[in-house]
Amino acid sequence: MKYILQTKNLVKSFGGVHAIDHLSINIVEGQITGLVGPNGSGKTTLINVLSGFFPHDSGEIIFSGVNRNKILSWENQIYNITRTFQQIRLFEQMTVLDNILVVLTERSPIYSLFERHTQYHLKCAEDILRKIGLHEKLSHRASDLSYGQRKLLEIGRVLAMNAEIILFDEPFAGLFPETVKKIEEIIQNLKQEGKSIVLVEHNMAIIRKLCDHLIVMDAGKLLAEGHPEKVLSEKIVLEAYLGE
Amino acid sequence: MEYIFHIIILISIYGILALAQNLVMGEAGLLAISGAAFYGIGAYVAAIFATKLGLSIITTLFIAPIIAGLIALVIGASFARFRDDYFMLATLGFLMIFNTVTKNWEILTNGSYGIPGIPKPQIFGFIFSTPLSFVFLSLFLLIIVTIVSELIKRSSFGRALNAIREDEDALKIFGYQTSRYKLMIFTIGAALSALGGVLFASYITFIDPNLFTVNESILLWAMIVVGGMGQTRGVLLGALLLIIIPEMLRFVGFPTEVVGLMRQCIYGLLLVFFMLYRPKGILGIYKL
Ligand SMILES: Nc1ncnc2c1ncn2[C@@H]1O[C@H](COP(=O)(O)OP(=O)(O)O)[C@@H](O)[C@H]1O
Numbered sequence A: 001m002k003y004i005l006q007t008k009n010l011v012k013s014f015g016g017v018h019a020i021d022h023l024s025i026n027i028v029e030g031q032i033t034g035l036v037g038p039n040g041s042g043k044t045t046l047i048n049v050l051s052g053f054f055p056h057d058s059g060e061i062i063f064s065g066v067n068r069n070k071i072l073s074w075e076n077q078i079y080n081i082t083r084t085f086q087q088i089r090l091f092e093q094m095t096v097l098d099n100i101l102v103v104l105t106e107r108s109p110i111y112s113l114f115e116r117h118t119q120y121h122l123k124c125a126e127d128i129l130r131k132i133g134l135h136e137k138l139s140h141r142a143s144d145l146s147y148g149q150r151k152l153l154e155i156g157r158v159l160a161m162n163a164e165i166i167l168f169d170e171p172f173a174g175l176f177p178e179t180v181k182k183i184e185e186i187i188q189n190l191k192q193e194g195k196s197i198v199l200v201e202h203n204m205a206i207i208r209k210l211c212d213h214l215i216v217m218d219a220g221k222l223l224a225e226g227h228p229e230k231v232l233s234e235k236i237v238l239e240a241y242l243g244e
Numbered sequence B: 001m002e003y004i005f006h007i008i009i010l011i012s013i014y015g016i017l018a019l020a021q022n023l024v025m026g027e028a029g030l031l032a033i034s035g036a037a038f039y040g041i042g043a044y045v046a047a048i049f050a051t052k053l054g055l056s057i058i059t060t061l062f063i064a065p066i067i068a069g070l071i072a073l074v075i076g077a078s079f080a081r082f083r084d085d086y087f088m089l090a091t092l093g094f095l096m097i098f099n100t101v102t103k104n105w106e107i108l109t110n111g112s113y114g115i116p117g118i119p120k121p122q123i124f125g126f127i128f129s130t131p132l133s134f135v136f137l138s139l140f141l142l143i144i145v146t147i148v149s150e151l152i153k154r155s156s157f158g159r160a161l162n163a164i165r166e167d168e169d170a171l172k173i174f175g176y177q178t179s180r181y182k183l184m185i186f187t188i189g190a191a192l193s194a195l196g197g198v199l200f201a202s203y204i205t206f207i208d209p210n211l212f213t214v215n216e217s218i219l220l221w222a223m224i225v226v227g228g229m230g231q232t233r234g235v236l237l238g239a240l241l242l243i244i245i246p247e248m249l250r251f252v253g254f255p256t257e258v259v260g261l262m263r264q265c266i267y268g269l270l271l272v273f274f275m276l277y278r279p280k281g282i283l284g285i286y287k288l
């Protein structure tokens, strides 16, 4: 088993709040790792820190054996990592197609000046939009989509990044069953393609169904980890949830 | 007829300036209030190089954008860490420094006396001395700037600028070094504004520091907000309306001094009115 992502004694505080408190976890390559914990236990903060959204205070973050002291978010492409946002963050006044294309096209400012998008980019974008069922909405503005479609477009951008490590922050929250099913399939397909996935989710049925490994956080700390069935039957885990 | 040519020339010059401002503010969402400074840099480069070094205005049409662009590159790089209102204040500071320099660096700028006797453009022995010939020159430059602006808008670069306007932090997550994009469009915007400055200096033949104050920057803001941000047609309509509306007051019979005073009020009122009631502008599709 190869660790594709590790944290060691990771700390992140906001004022007096220890959102992440000396957290050490290992993410195994090619698996779906569930990340659960009560509200405010630091799951989103962990994803924010891992994706360079804001810097951590101390501790180590190791990607495929490379220790990254300072995570700059634009380097996510180099380190092959991407994420979704729990609070959806689309490029609202741009079209659905452009929301995907911007993730596919040239990153260098000079080269991008001389590129619109190639046929190849357009085909990739259309394939992705078909996969998430938004192909007919291609020229609509992101802001005109329904909540469920917006969640799907977040997933679409992740697919466009084609990263090796994908961090999903509550991708199923508030969705109708058919959309949940669609996203489940997408995540399972990603696993089949060999991607390493971290999945934050509250619904234990989904966790049991999708995850190979489960990490439970509470108050920024690691509470338990291991096989989902086993972890979910542990007493401290049950207490953390019931005591909420 | 001369009067109509005069209006067309002004609309072309402000069309150029407004398109440049739109690239920075409408496309990339950068609240730059330094538009008048790069416009002024263009005008001063033309005036100084033409009157002191005897270069032709056509030559300065190439030199001024380069100088303005280089200055923008340095300024933009040092402002890179500022966002939104801080960026706006920083660019306002730069504009005020520019105003102070033009007022006080007398050897170069003649200070408050200004620079008179700026020549008309001349190429292959042809002098653009008649208003009609100047109409063609300014429309020609307006068309070039419109094409450049459209090409940028339609490129992947333009799409990334829009994404920066929408959510810069989210775009970074997808691997974009957004500060480079912002610096580049700030530089391009400055270079294009300088073209407007050269045209203006050569058309009016006299410039002084009072022509390039924050009032001019606000006028550019008003043009793109009224016409419609992020839309070439809208921006050009904004330039047209904001030049024509104050001129109409003259026809209604207001004396020239009153028109001069009312002009600023009209610009300010239009800006506030549109931001409150129609933030997308007349033809626009985006808001800040
Ligand atoms: N940007 C922030 N500023 C201040 N406090 C924050 C910020 N983000 C998260 N927190 C705090 O950190 C703790 C963990 O929050 P979060 O990571 O969102 O939890 P979860 O995603 O597990 O529900 C909470 O107490 C929250 O209030």
Ligand SMILES: [Mg+2]
Binding pocket: A043, A044, A045, A086
């Ligand atoms: Mg959360």
